[in-house]
Amino acid sequence: MIETTIEVSAPAPRSRSWRGRLYAWYLSSDALKGFTLLSPTLLVMGFTMCIPFGIMVVMSFWTQIGFEFDTVFTLGNYAEAIEKPVYRALLLRSLTISSICTVVTVLVSYPMAYYVAFHVRKRKMAWIILMTVPFFSSYLLRIFAWKVILGYNGVINSGLKGLGLIEQPLAFLLYSPTAVVITLAHAWAAFAILPIFISLEKIDRSLLEAATDLGDGPVKRFLGITLPLSMPGVIVASLMIFIPTVGDYVTPTLVGGPDGLMIANLIQAQFGLINNWPMGAALAFDMMLVVAVISLLYIWLTRKAMENIA
Amino acid sequence: MTNNDAFVSLADVSKHFGSVVAVDHLSFTINSGEFFSLLGPSGCGKTTVLRMLGGFESPTTGEVYIDGVPMSEVPPHHRPTNMVFQNYAIFPHLNVRANIAYGLRYDKIEKAEVARRVEEALEMVKLPGFGKRRSNELSGGQRQRVALARALIKRPKVLLLDEPLGALDKKLREEMQLELRALQESVGITFIFVTHDQEEALTLSSRIAVMARGKALQVASPKDLYNHPVSVEVADFIGQMNFVKAQVMDVRNGEALLDTAGLGKITTSASSDFVRKGAAIIVAIRPEKLLLSAERGSDGRASVQGTIKTSTYLGDRNHIYVSVDGCEKPLAVATPEAQASGEKPLDRESTVWLSWADNALILLPHD
Amino acid sequence: MTDVAYIDRPNRPLYVYAIFYLAFLYIPVMFLPLFSFNDNIYITFPLKGFTIQWYVAMFKDQPMWAALNNSLRVGCVSSAIATLLGLFVAKAVTRYRIPGVKPIIFVIMLPMVVPLIIMGVALLILVTRLGFNLSLYTITMAHVLISVPFAMATLISRFEGFDPSMEEASSDLGAGPWSTFWRVTLPMVAPGVLASFLLCFTISFDDFIMAFFLGGTDPTLPIFIWGQLRFPFRLPGVLALGSLILIISFVVVFISLWLRRWGVEDTQSGI
Ligand SMILES: Nc1ncnc2c1ncn2[C@@H]1O[C@H](COP(=O)(O)OP(=O)(O)O)[C@@H](O)[C@H]1O
Ligand SMILES: [Mg+2]
Numbered sequence: 001m002i003e004t005t006i007e008v009s010a011p012a013p014r015s016r017s018w019r020g021r022l023y024a025w026y027l028s029s030d031a032l033k034g035f036t037l038l039s040p041t042l043l044v045m046g047f048t049m050c051i052p053f054g055i056m057v058v059m060s061f062w063t064q065i066g067f068e069f070d071t072v073f074t075l076g077n078y079a080e081a082i083e084k085p086v087y088r089a090l091l092l093r094s095l096t097i098s099s100i101c102t103v104v105t106v107l108v109s110y111p112m113a114y115y116v117a118f119h120v121r122k123r124k125m126a127w128i129i130l131m132t133v134p135f136f137s138s139y140l141l142r143i144f145a146w147k148v149i150l151g152y153n154g155v156i157n158s159g160l161k162g163l164g165l166i167e168q169p170l171a172f173l174l175y176s177p178t179a180v181v182i183t184l185a186h187a188w189a190a191f192a193i194l195p196i197f198i199s200l201e202k203i204d205r206s207l208l209e210a211a212t213d214l215g216d217g218p219v220k221r222f223l224g225i226t227l228p229l230s231m232p233g234v235i236v237a238s239l240m241i242f243i244p245t246v247g248d249y250v251t252p253t254l255v256g257g258p259d260g261l262m263i264a265n266l267i268q269a270q271f272g273l274i275n276n277w278p279m280g281a282a283l284a285f286d287m288m289l290v291v292a293v294i295s296l297l298y299i300w301l302t303r304k305a306m307e308n309i310a
Numbered sequence: 311m312t313n314n315d316a317f318v319s320l321a322d323v324s325k326h327f328g329s330v331v332a333v334d335h336l337s338f339t340i341n342s343g344e345f346f347s348l349l350g351p352s353g354c355g356k357t358t359v360l361r362m363l364g365g366f367e368s369p370t371t372g373e374v375y376i377d378g379v380p381m382s383e384v385p386p387h388h389r390p391t392n393m394v395f396q397n398y399a400i401f402p403h404l405n406v407r408a409n410i411a412y413g414l415r416y417d418k419i420e421k422a423e424v425a426r427r428v429e430e431a432l433e434m435v436k437l438p439g440f441g442k443r444r445s446n447e448l449s450g451g452q453r454q455r456v457a458l459a460r461a462l463i464k465r466p467k468v469l470l471l472d473e474p475l476g477a478l479d480k481k482l483r484e485e486m487q488l489e490l491r492a493l494q495e496s497v498g499i500t501f502i503f504v505t506h507d508q509e510e511a512l513t514l515s516s517r518i519a520v521m522a523r524g525k526a527l528q529v530a531s532p533k534d535l536y537n538h539p540v541s542v543e544v545a546d547f548i549g550q551m552n553f554v555k556a557q558v559m560d561v562r563n564g565e566a567l568l569d570t571a572g573l574g575k576i577t578t579s580a581s582s583d584f585v586r587k588g589a590a591i592i593v594a595i596r597p598e599k600l601l602l603s604a605e606r607g608s609d610g611r612a613s614v615q616g617t618i619k620t621s622t623y624l625g626d627r628n629h630i631y632v633s634v635d636g637c638e639k640p641l642a643v644a645t646p647e648a649q650a651s652g653e654k655p656l657d658r659e660s661t662v663w664l665s666w667a668d669n670a671l672i673l674l675p676h677d
Numbered sequence: 678m679t680d681v682a683y684i685d686r687p688n689r690p691l692y693v694y695a696i697f698y699l700a701f702l703y704i705p706v707m708f709l710p711l712f713s714f715n716d717n718i719y720i721t722f723p724l725k726g727f728t729i730q731w732y733v734a735m736f737k738d739q740p741m742w743a744a745l746n747n748s749l750r751v752g753c754v755s756s757a758i759a760t761l762l763g764l765f766v767a768k769a770v771t772r773y774r775i776p777g778v779k780p781i782i783f784v785i786m787l788p789m790v791v792p793l794i795i796m797g798v799a800l801l802i803l804v805t806r807l808g809f810n811l812s813l814y815t816i817t818m819a820h821v822l823i824s825v826p827f828a829m830a831t832l833i834s835r836f837e838g839f840d841p842s843m844e845e846a847s848s849d850l851g852a853g854p855w856s857t858f859w860r861v862t863l864p865m866v867a868p869g870v871l872a873s874f875l876l877c878f879t880i881s882f883d884d885f886i887m888a889f890f891l892g893g894t895d896p897t898l899p900i901f902i903w904g905q906l907r908f909p910f911r912l913p914g915v916l917a918l919g920s921l922i923l924i925i926s927f928v929v930v931f932i933s934l935w936l937r938r939w940g941v942e943d944t945q946s947g948i
Contacts, residue, residue: 021383028382034769034770034773037768038770038775048821048822049796051803052803119691119692128934136883137883141922153720162723244790246792250885254906267794284794287792385848385853387852401843412850413850460846
């Protein structure tokens with residue numbers, strides 16, 4: 001019976017050629033199979049992100065001469081970026097506007113994320129999608145919408161005038177740092193909610209019940225358990241808003257006015273009207289460095305603070 | 311019936327996951343047509359062994375041979391093995407028929423023949439007429455049958471089964487055990503079966519490898535495992551067992567004189583080399599090999615006096631726990647139900663006698 | 678009495694807050710469709726009357742159609758490439774133990790947070806140094822770069838939602854890697870692939886910054902709109918076009934996000 005279903009062949013000595021061994025190695029190595037699959041993406045990322053970034057850094061040490069570059073190494077651009085008051089002022093303003101925007105967005109989004117995580121029971125997914133969708137809709141058009149709302153004859157001014165509440169339009173609405181903060185906060189709100197929501201959702205409900213059981217009231221329970229446990233989400237959310245907004249130039253261009261211009265406007269101008277690419281590259285790298293240092297400092301400080309609480 | 315070639319063999323196979331040693335220098339051979347079980351507690355490396363046979367993991371060291379061929383250069387889709395996965399892995403986007411026919415595409419078989427064989431396979435696993443269903447329309451037992459049919463239709467040389475009955479309730483599991491055994495006998499394929507349930511392994515297997523910590527403690531037939539375990543660990547894992555510490559006083563002409571902690575001085579035949587003069591060993595005895603009586607027996611068998619502590623009712627029999635002076639734990643004694651409810655009820659704290667036959671004792675090395 | 682657990686009791690103030698929050702998210706953009714039907718060249722209250730003339734004018738605008746055509750082409754190609762790359766990455770990181778996979782994912786995720794202007798100028802420098810012309814191709818390349826993180830995140834959450842033993846079962850039954858990919862992996866992750874494609878498409882379709890730096894003479898739709906913003910008499914046309922784009926991208930993103938979670942139980946695998 002066995003013999004009819006199984007042909008038992010004599011053990012065949014298998015040739016162990018180098019190709020065979022290579023194949024066996026490939027089969028046994030997860031890392032090899034994984035990197036084979038990762039390689040196209042890594043190539044693309046290398047070519048479109050890492051190499052360009054490297055060239056940009058190199059270029060920041062050059063000098064522009066008319067339409068040509070002087071490729072002799074110089075720190076001149078950086079010296080200028082640090083010494084010229086207008087560069088410093090713009091960078092400082094960008095950092096200030098982004099920080100305010102980050103704080104506002106996180107503060108405003110936290111309760112929302114909290115609500116969806118703890119109080120929505122059915123259709124949680126629908127709420128999340130509803131909050132995420134605006135983020136992916138045209139950035140340009142959303143800024144334009146705020147221009148329409150905040151403008152001199154815009155929705156707010158003409159609406160208030162129509163209601164007889166004001167005589168003259170409120171001029172400070174558009175073309176001001178405030179307008180930039182409002183517009184950016186609106187644009188990035190959806191991005192802030194997700195990380196906070198995820199960290200809140202991960203909190204084990206029985207921990208909260210245990211705290212209640214041990215006599216904590218709602219406020220104490222929130223400060224003692226929920227907030228510390230959701231801090232990782234808050235940190236991610238802050239960074240995900242702070243870093244990109246520092247480099248935004250479309251919003252300041254459209255709603256910022258002269259007082260609302262930011263460092264990225266200057267960088268863009270170096271590649272456009274001013275036509276000093278090496279200076280633009282230096283400013284861009286300079287901005288990245290400052291942002292990276294601030295982010296690392298922020299992560300370090302919040303870590304320390306959390307360790308002290310714990 | 312079987313030709314006793316080593317059909318599947320593991321030669322000094324180890325598997326490391328980072329710092330975890332899942333399989334540790336394992337070697338054994340499986341013969342053609344066997345129903346071979348890997349038995350051991352969860353986490354002992356059974357699944358990892360099976361996955362190395364199927365080709366889903368590669369040994370860190372050592373080699374797996376199937377039908378004499380080293381497998382390290384053979385990817386899963388070229389191996390003469392098929393697997394029934396622990397969670398069955400029925401493709402949810404295909405119906406039962408397409409699931410079962412899935413692997414036949416690679417065997418270059420005509421369409422009509424494929425259809426015939428799928429129907430045959432459905433018959434074999436007792437699911438005729440289920441061909442159009444999807445996996446979410448099947449119960450656990452039915453999924454298990456589909457997975458079995460899908461693997462067997464490929465006519466593999468070796469069928470690998472990873473706790474295939476683990477997800478089923480007890481009654482269905484026992485039914486499936488019988489069917490599986492019958493199926494294996496009719497197709498004659500070598501089955502390698504993973505389970506953590508010792509009763510299941512004993513019922514089904516022609517041979518069992520008892521595993522712990524990635525090693526094989528003993529590879530033997532169910533009967534040998536039960537009657538001649540080689541270590542306390544195996545004896546403890548297979549069925550219930552009483553253990554008593556002992557000291558070897560003397561060994562002469564294959565007879566050992568033991569001083570036991572509780573059973574007194576005993577003479578018994580001993581051939582293993584760990585039974586040396588002065589060695590500390592363990593004497594093991596099954597509950598059903600102990601005989602309980604109110605009076606001291608007069609048949610000359612060895613016996614000892616004790617006090618009844620508790621008893622557990624197991625339906626067809628009772629386990630009565632008797633504490634004996636010198637023993638660490640009370641000894642379990644299996645008594646048929648009839649005796650337990652006999653004319654003279656055995657009260658707690660009443661004094662009784664335990665006796666046993668000479669050949670009932672198993673000597674094990676102290677570990 | 679309700680049957681809700683103590684911790685999950687409803688909270689009315691928070692509920693009201695949530696409604697206001699959603700209003701803050703959505704109402705500003707609603708003004709675009711509102712004014713797009715207003716019979717007034719100036720965007721201001723009070724509303725003057727209903728008209729569809731801005732839509733009619735838009736449909737007759739040849740440059741708009743050309744820009745739309747460019748955007749569609751760039752969007753389709755870049756999202757197809759990004760999705761394919763995301764598919765490879767998702768399969769690799771969810772199915773194989775790869776040393777150093779965390780930093781690799783971090784690098785691929787970078788375009789999600791690094792200011793777009795940085796990547797825009799860096800790519801611009803590379804492209805001009807290599808002597809390429811700025812064209813729709815360079816925009817496509819940039820869009821692949823900024824879409825890959827989103828494609829990867831979408832597909833990873835899909836791959837995590839399906840059991841790797843399905844693929845093992847396939848190869849166990851004799852299917853080689855390609856066969857397994859086509860017969861098992863792809864059908865199982867298909868909703869994720871579609872979701873990723875749609876998401877990447879909207880990212881490309883809406884992108885202004887990369888197209889601004891890397892575009893040649895052929896404008897994409899956002900660049901076209903940017904050009905219109907300089908002329909006040911063109912603004913109602915922008916309102917009409919913008920309203921259509923907003924509504925379509927809302928629908929597409931909604932479908933994409935819904936597909937991404939479709940059939941996957943947990944709501945925790947976010948962005
Ligand atoms: N892919 C893996 N990565 C890391 N450790 C693993 C992996 N698979 C199994 N292990 C570890 O190897 C050991 C044996 O696992 P397994 O073979 O699944 O045991 P069993 O099937 O007997 O329960 C366990 O400690 C387990 O944690
Ligand atoms: Mg297992």
